[in-house]
Amino acid sequence: MNTTDIEIEPVAIKAWAEKRMIYLELTDGRIIGFPADRYRILSQASENQLQQVQIEVDGYALRWEELDEDLTVAGVMAGRFQLPLPSRAA
Template structure:
């Protein structure tokens, strides 16, 4: 049996931030969110700065002017974060 695998390009059509989470809506209808604190620069950004996220490079990148930060959509969706999850204290 032959299987045909098609890879869908991961492209964002919009992005927004609320309560220190950044959300992406992808062209296939999925909504993906991640904690801003998983990235060094975004972890230091204010809530107002996080809200100014822009989708750039034809949906392949996220951009913040202040702070000066760029992330790839594919990298974020793949879970390539800079920092580990904070330890939970029991």
Template sequence: MSSTAGNNLISNVPAIKVWAENRMIYLELNDGRILGFPADRFKLLKAASESELKEVQLTLNGYALRWENLDEDLTVQGILEGRFQLPLEPST
């Protein structure tokens, strides 16, 4: 990683809101962007029910997502960089 990576547009952007809907996790970032990703891109989230997914909370001043009952934590930075555990499954 280059030393300038910390200065790019995707670095150090916290979320101000997080929610789950139809097995998608959505983030609203403090710069106004809204992004979503399929819960099925992460092992523990893939196995979770819709109601368990909806229990997501923002932690670390908006820099991380936490599912207490699943004992799962994700960083906003990792999501922005596309660091997912599982490949995207093709739509049927």
């Protein structure tokens, strides 16, 4: 008998924003977060606008309707950010 392991990519089941961080809870139990300021449109958004994040495409995408911004969960998990980390003053 042949068996095949099917690796299922984790998807988002919950998303929220807090203090300019976007958090995702994934189907595999992980919670990941990323700074909104790593994306052009999100970096200009208010805290209230960031909190309007919605999960779309069966958990594979994040959507901010008012901002007309979409991100893939896979892209976030892979660290495909648009902007560098802001430099910190010493």
